[in-house]
Amino acid sequence: MEKYNPKEIEAKWQKYWIEHPELFAVNDDSKKEKKYILDMFPYPSGEGLHVGHVESYTATDIMSRYYRLQGKNVLHPQGWDAFGLPAENYAIKTKIHPTETTKKAIATFKAQMGKLGFSYDWSREVNSSDPEYYKWTQWFFLQLYKNKLAYKAKAKVNWCESCQTVLANEQSENGVCERCGNKVIQKDLEQWFFKITDFIEDKGKTQGLLSGLEKLDWPESTKQTQRNWIGRSEGTTIKFLISNSKFLNKSQLNNDKNFIEVFTTRVDTIFGCTYCVVAPEHKIVQQLAEQILNLKEVEKYLEKSKKKSDLMRMEAKEKTGVEIKGIKVINPFTNEEVSLFVADYVLAQYGTGAVMAVPAHDERDWEFAQKYKLPIKEVIEGEKKVDKIFTADGVLFDSGKFTKMISEKARAEMTKWLTENKLGSQKINYKLRDWLVSRQRYWGAPIPIIYCEKCAHLDPARQGEIPVPEEDLPVMLPTDVDFNPTGESPLKKSKSFHNVKCPKCGGEAKRESDTMDTFVCSSWYYFRYSDSRNKKAFAGKEQIKKWLPVDLYVGGAEHTVLHLLYARFFTKVLHKLGHIKFDEPFLKLRHQGIILAEDGNKMAKSKGNVVNPDEVVEKFGADSLRMFEMFMGPLEDMKPWNTKGIVGIVRFLEKVYKNAGKITDKNITNKKLESLFHKTIKKITNDIESLRFNTAISQMMIFANELDKQESISKIQYEKYLILLSPFAPHIAEEIWKKLGHTKSIFLEAWPKYDEKLIQDEEIELVIQINGKVRDKLRVSADITEEDAKKLAVESEKIKSQISGKKIKKIIFVKGKLISIVI
RNA sequence: GGGCGAAUGGCGGAAUUGGUAUACGCGCUAGUCUUAGGAACUAGUGGGUUUAUCCCGUGAGAGUUCGAGUCUCUCUUCGCCCACCA
Numbered sequence: 001m002e003k004y005n006p007k008e009i010e011a012k013w014q015k016y017w018i019e020h021p022e023l024f025a026v027n028d029d030s031k032k033e034k035k036y037i038l039d040m041f042p043y044p045s046g047e048g049l050h051v052g053h054v055e056s057y058t059a060t061d062i063m064s065r066y067y068r069l070q071g072k073n074v075l076h077p078q079g080w081d082a083f084g085l086p087a088e089n090y091a092i093k094t095k096i097h098p099t100e101t102t103k104k105a106i107a108t109f110k111a112q113m114g115k116l117g118f119s120y121d122w123s124r125e126v127n128s129s130d131p132e133y134y135k136w137t138q139w140f141f142l143q144l145y146k147n148k149l150a151y152k153a154k155a156k157v158n159w160c161e162s163c164q165t166v167l168a169n170e171q172s173e174n175g176v177c178e179r180c181g182n183k184v185i186q187k188d189l190e191q192w193f194f195k196i197t198d199f200i201e202d203k204g205k206t207q208g209l210l211s212g213l214e215k216l217d218w219p220e221s222t223k224q225t226q227r228n229w230i231g232r233s234e235g236t237t238i239k240f241l242i243s244n245s246k247f248l249n250k251s252q253l254n255n256d257k258n259f260i261e262v263f264t265t266r267v268d269t270i271f272g273c274t275y276c277v278v279a280p281e282h283k284i285v286q287q288l289a290e291q292i293l294n295l296k297e298v299e300k301y302l303e304k305s306k307k308k309s310d311l312m313r314m315e316a317k318e319k320t321g322v323e324i325k326g327i328k329v330i331n332p333f334t335n336e337e338v339s340l341f342v343a344d345y346v347l348a349q350y351g352t353g354a355v356m357a358v359p360a361h362d363e364r365d366w367e368f369a370q371k372y373k374l375p376i377k378e379v380i381e382g383e384k385k386v387d388k389i390f391t392a393d394g395v396l397f398d399s400g401k402f403t404k405m406i407s408e409k410a411r412a413e414m415t416k417w418l419t420e421n422k423l424g425s426q427k428i429n430y431k432l433r434d435w436l437v438s439r440q441r442y443w444g445a446p447i448p449i450i451y452c453e454k455c456a457h458l459d460p461a462r463q464g465e466i467p468v469p470e471e472d473l474p475v476m477l478p479t480d481v482d483f484n485p486t487g488e489s490p491l492k493k494s495k496s497f498h499n500v501k502c503p504k505c506g507g508e509a510k511r512e513s514d515t516m517d518t519f520v521c522s523s524w525y526y527f528r529y530s531d532s533r534n535k536k537a538f539a540g541k542e543q544i545k546k547w548l549p550v551d552l553y554v555g556g557a558e559h560t561v562l563h564l565l566y567a568r569f570f571t572k573v574l575h576k577l578g579h580i581k582f583d584e585p586f587l588k589l590r591h592q593g594i595i596l597a598e599d600g601n602k603m604a605k606s607k608g609n610v611v612n613p614d615e616v617v618e619k620f621g622a623d624s625l626r627m628f629e630m631f632m633g634p635l636e637d638m639k640p641w642n643t644k645g646i647v648g649i650v651r652f653l654e655k656v657y658k659n660a661g662k663i664t665d666k667n668i669t670n671k672k673l674e675s676l677f678h679k680t681i682k683k684i685t686n687d688i689e690s691l692r693f694n695t696a697i698s699q700m701m702i703f704a705n706e707l708d709k710q711e712s713i714s715k716i717q718y719e720k721y722l723i724l725l726s727p728f729a730p731h732i733a734e735e736i737w738k739k740l741g742h743t744k745s746i747f748l749e750a751w752p753k754y755d756e757k758l759i760q761d762e763e764i765e766l767v768i769q770i771n772g773k774v775r776d777k778l779r780v781s782a783d784i785t786e787e788d789a790k791k792l793a794v795e796s797e798k799i800k801s802q803i804s805g806k807k808i809k810k811i812i813f814v815k816g817k818l819i820s821i822v823i
Numbered sequence: 824g825g826g827c828g829a830a831u832g833g834c835g836g837a838a839u840u841g842g843u844a845u846a847c848g849c850g851c852u853a854g855u856c857u858u859a860g861g862a863a864c865u866a867g868u869g870g871g872u873u874u875a876u877c878c879c880g881u882g883a884g885a886g887u888u889c890g891a892g893u894c895u896c897u898c899u900u901c902g903c904c905c906a907c908c909a
Contacts, residue, residue, distance in 0.1 A: 221827045221904080228826060231908060264909055277909095319907075350908045357909090363824075364907055431908055560904080594903095631848070633836060638902080642835065648848040651863095686839090695837070698847035705847095767843050772890035774843055775876080798876050812889060818842055822889045 004657040006621025010731040014114055016745075023747055024068075024076065024119040028546055032073035036547050037064045038526055038586075040555030040563070041079045041126070044105035045086060049112045050603070051629065051641065054613050056554045056592035058626045059635055059691065061118045063552060065727035066688050069751040075547050076119060077529040079126035080106050083134075083518045085163060088443040092484055098443045099479075102129055112614065116622045117730045119747075124532040128521035133528065134445035135474030136538040137521050140570070141448055142467050149195045149573060150437075152465065156281075156349075157436060159187040164486065165440045166191060186306075192438040192447060192514065196569045199576075200230055200430055206576045206583050209432075209568055217588040219636070225560045231431025235265035236415045237352060238424040240276055240329035242288070243337050257287050260329060260340070263351030263429060267418075268410035269358040271399040272379035274369070276329050276356050277321065277341045280305040281348035285324070293326035298342060305344040319345045319368045331356075332423045333400065333414070343368065351429050361391055380407065435566065437517045442483040442490040444515030446475045452502035452509040469503050475511070489513040522563055523570040526550055526585060541579075550586045557591040564589070590691060595629070596640040603641075611641050623729035624649045630693035630728065653732055655704050656725065660736045664712040674758055676706055677717055681754035684724050693728070700725060715740070720752040767818040768793045770802055786813040793819040 017023060037060050042053060064076035080102075087098040087105075094101075106127065113120065126133055144150035157166045162182035166189060201208040207215075210230055213223045239259040262276060278284055280302045285292070292298055301322040321343025328337040345364060346355055359369035360378040366389050369376055382394030393407035402410045418424030438447060448468035456464030468475055478497040483490040491497050491513040502509035524538065531543035549571075567585050575583040596602060597609035604610065616625045628649045633639040680703045687696035703721065707713055719740065726733035726746050737746040761782050766789060768776040776798040780789065790811050793799055803823055812820040 219827095224826060225904065228905065233908075235909080262909085266909075345907045345909095347908065355909045362909070364909075367907095429908075557904080628848095631835090637829095637836095639835070642849070645835070645849050652848085694835095695847080698837070701847055765843080769842080769890070772842090772888090777843070801876055810889070812842095814842060818890095820842080820889050 004654045006623060009735045010622050013731045013734045014117060021123065023745055025121045025123055026073055026075050028543060030073040032071060034075065034547060035067045035072045036075045036550045037552045038550045039078060040559060041081045041525060042109065043081045043084055044102060044109050046090065046101065046105050048108050049613055051595050051611050051613050052592065054116060054625060055595060055629045057118055058629055059592060059693065060554050062688065062693060062727040064119055065730065065747060068747060069723060069749060071750065075529065076121055077124040078120040079525060080128065081518065081522050082127050082129035083444045083521055085441065088441055088483055115617055116626065124529050126525055126528050126532050128525065131474045131476055137445040137516065138448040138473050138475055139470060139538060140524055141516065142470060143577065144194055144573065145467050147577060149198065150192060152190055152192050154188060154190050156186050157189050157191055158184045160184050166436060166438065191436050193434040194437050196435045197430065197432055199569055199572045200432060203576055206572050209565065212568065212584050216584060219591060222560045222589065226565060229432060229561050233265055233429050235263055235427055235429060236267040236418065236424055237427045238262050238264065238267065238332065238356065238418060240331065243328035243330055260284055260354045261352045262354045262356045263427060264356055267414045268396060268407040269361045269380060270331065270333050270356065270414065272358045272360045272377045273331050273338060273356040274359060274375040274377055275339045275341060276354060277343050277346045279346040279348035279353040280342055280344050282353045285342065288327060291326050292324055298322055298324055301342060318371065319343060321368065360389060363389065363391060437520055438514040439517055440489045440514055442481060444518060445521060446477060446491065447512045447514050447516055448473060448475045449512040450500055450502060450509045452504060452507060454507045455502060455504045466502060466504050472503065489515065519562055519566050523566040544580060549582050549584060551588060553586040553589045554592060591636050593635065593637040593639060596638060598641050598643065600640050620646050620650055623653060623732050627697060627728050631697045633694055635691050635693065652701050652704060653729060655708055657732060657736065659707050659713060660739060662710065662713045663715045663718050665715050668712065668714045673706060675761060676703060678754040678758040681724065681752050682759060697728065722746065723749050723752055764816055768796060768799055769818060769820040771822060772820065775799055775802055782816055789813055789819050793821065
């Protein structure tokens with residue numbers, strides 16, 4: 001047999017697979033059990049595939065090929081998350097239209113995927129920038145709009161001055177734009193939102209974003225991150241009366257000028273409240289301006305903090321604030337007057353935008369009180385007072401009738417008291433806010449809304465918003481635009497796009513010129529694959545029922561919050577509206593770990609340490625790259641690249657290839673090898689099922705090493721071994737398969753079965769321990785009785801000398817494993 | 824500050840229910856073959872020493888157990904994500 005030549009072999013089989021798409025395409029009518037194996041569809045960047053893509057796509061490719069061999073009907077599609085800022089930014093620089101660059105990038109990606117031997121069903125390919133696709137993205141927007149789940153509101157939003165666009169809350173990280181790294185400022189703008197907060201808790205039969213997590217087979221850390229992001233916290237709202245309205249009567253509580261409302265999770269500490277703080281945006285400053293003695297100072301502080309970006313606010317090491325002189329507030333429990341501050345460490349967007357400060361039991365308040373020399377009053381004591389202050393739950397003191405209660409009980413009792421006196425109530429707060437979906441950029445799906453002044457009277461709440469009729473979809477992206485960012489959508493300057501007839505009255509109207517966040521496109525694409533050429537619906541009911549939900553979803557952990565939360569939200573909306581029968585899209589989720597550069601750092605173009613998969617394929621072959629990435633370590637682990645390590649895989653494949661030359665049709669009986677082979681089938685099968693590809697490969701190597709020692713190899717056994725190898729290294733498997741005289745693809749074969757009986761060894765190595773330490777090993781029959789084993793053990797020369805003169809306290813026997821003598 | 828996870832040879836990593844620690848691969852050492860090798864093959868490869876019926880070894884310390892990488896407690900270090908969320 002000639003030498004293993006991956007280049008030649010791989011090109012040949014890749015061509016064969018393209019000519020035989022039926023191998024990987026699925027049949028909707030098949031009675032076989034379905035498996036939907038999905039990759040997160042990539043953004044087709046100009047950079048091409050990187051080794052991280054190869055890692056997760058190889059994992060799903062192995063799973064898909066494995067399940068097909070197991071006789072399952074496998075849907076394994078791929079597509080393109082094609083809208084987005086990079087293509088547009090590139091267009092601004094080069095004047096090349098994003099359609100062109102995207103088309104080119106997709107061609108590159110697809111060619112690279114072909115060269116890696118991925119078995120996608122390309123007949124279902126989707127492209128989110130294709131009008132046939134974004135027509136349905138727009139349709140989803142209309143569904144949300146019609147069900148009052150999409151709304152327009154003026155809001156303080158994150159604005160990136162460099163990208164000249166609004167960002168979602170999740171796209172502004174630490175006050176810096178996720179895309180370009182420039183600072184994000186706050187702007188008041190009219191924006192479109194999706195009401196994702198409606199779905200946090202269960203909604204009728206639709207499980208909420210919180211409780212729905214319970215039933216999912218997802219990494220625990222991912223679920224926890226989602227919970228943290230939603231940020232549910234149970235607490236209490238409390239009204240602090242403003243002191244010149246001190247004498248309580250009911251009418252005063254109806255006027256919000258007479259009190260400030262705070263939110264706290266620690267009402268039990270309220271007897272230690274020594275002041276209150278409002279956020280700079282809090283309305284109280286405007287409402288009571290005439291009563292404020294140091295109005296100028298306060299206003300100056302508000303101005304200053306308004307100019308601060310979120311980043312600057314967070315970077316500030318010291319808390320700042322100003323006392324609002326002339327206004328005091330009253331602690332409803334003690335009836336004591338406390339002073340009021342405005343400080344930007346209090347966030348306007350969370351809770352009520354005002355807090356009660358308990359410096360003795362809250363670190364932030366303590367810090368602030370230290371700086372401004374404010375009183376500190378302790379009211380909780382616990383077993384361990386850590387450092388300077390006690391922030392845990394404990395027992396109350398100096399707290400009126402609540403003294404001696406434990407924190408938990410005190411919270412319940414105090415909240416009850418507040419409720420009865422109409423001074424507060426129990427309240428659940430969430431960090432999650434509605435999803436801001438409008439973008440003032442070109443390369444996205446246009447929002448299908450038209451504004452008609454004449455029709456504005458029809459629904460005053462909606463200010464002349466007329467949804468584009470479904471039959472008029474898609475609202476096409478115009479091509480006559482200049483996409484240099486100006487702070488307004490480039491679509492606004494396209495006359496053909498912007499001016500339009502009102503679908504209601506036929507009069508002059510204007511189109512919404514914003515586009516949608518690309519995360520909207522990716523929130524539903526997994527439905528489209530089930531029926532990607534459907535012209536009448538985003539996917540047919542039957543096809544959805546047939547294929548969804550997704551059985552295995554693999555992708556990067558960076559999408560833990562954004563994409564995964566939004567996709568769940570969309571699925572829940574469809575469930576609520578009765579379109580589908582399930583309310584979670586991805587039953588099982590796994591993340592691939594990041595592949596670091598050889599130097600242990602993250603791969604980065606700027607560092608010049610990026611590994612290009614094309615070069616690796618060129619040098620070693622796709623099978624070797626695939627297997628090497630799977631062999632490096634557990635799929636989800638972060639692991640450094642090591643180019644030298646690939647030769648281990650190359651040697652292994654060469655060995656497998658070479659050993660095909662030793663095949664004989666003759667019946668060979670080698671019990672030990674047969675036993676090892678059945679162990680190998682079992683281990684590989686179990687490891688694939690649980691995505692432990694590294695140990696599956698090591699088992700293949702163990703068996704290959706054993707084959708290598710044989711004079712001749714049984715054809716039947718070797719063929720089965722090839723099938724075990726084929727999901728990992730499909731090209732070499734097909735090649736050898738053909739060389740063995742087969743005319744059909746190896747991927748039409750059945751996955752080998754193992755025989756548990758053959759796995760059992762006839763002889764075992766019985767370990768003999770004395771006080772837990774291994775002292776001897778004896779070869780014995782596997783079914784040796786306890787009695788015989790004990791006898792053999794004490795008769796062993798090595799053991800005899802160790803135990804001579806000592807008394808044996810007891811002897812422990814573990815069947816098939818060991819004898820442990822205790823002296 | 825919060826959440827999650829990790830720590831095993833020179834390196835990446837193995838180790839079903841507690842039961843032979845370091846599988847598999849890289850690297851390294853020696854040898855064989857070769858005109859040559861960053862090829863192939865063979866043997867070896869945790870540390871120590873008194874070189875063998877030996878001792879020590881899975882971040883540190885304690886505990887449970889006949890027996891702990893694995894279970895419990897305390898601590899240290901590192902990584903990732905989130906972070907002034909009251």
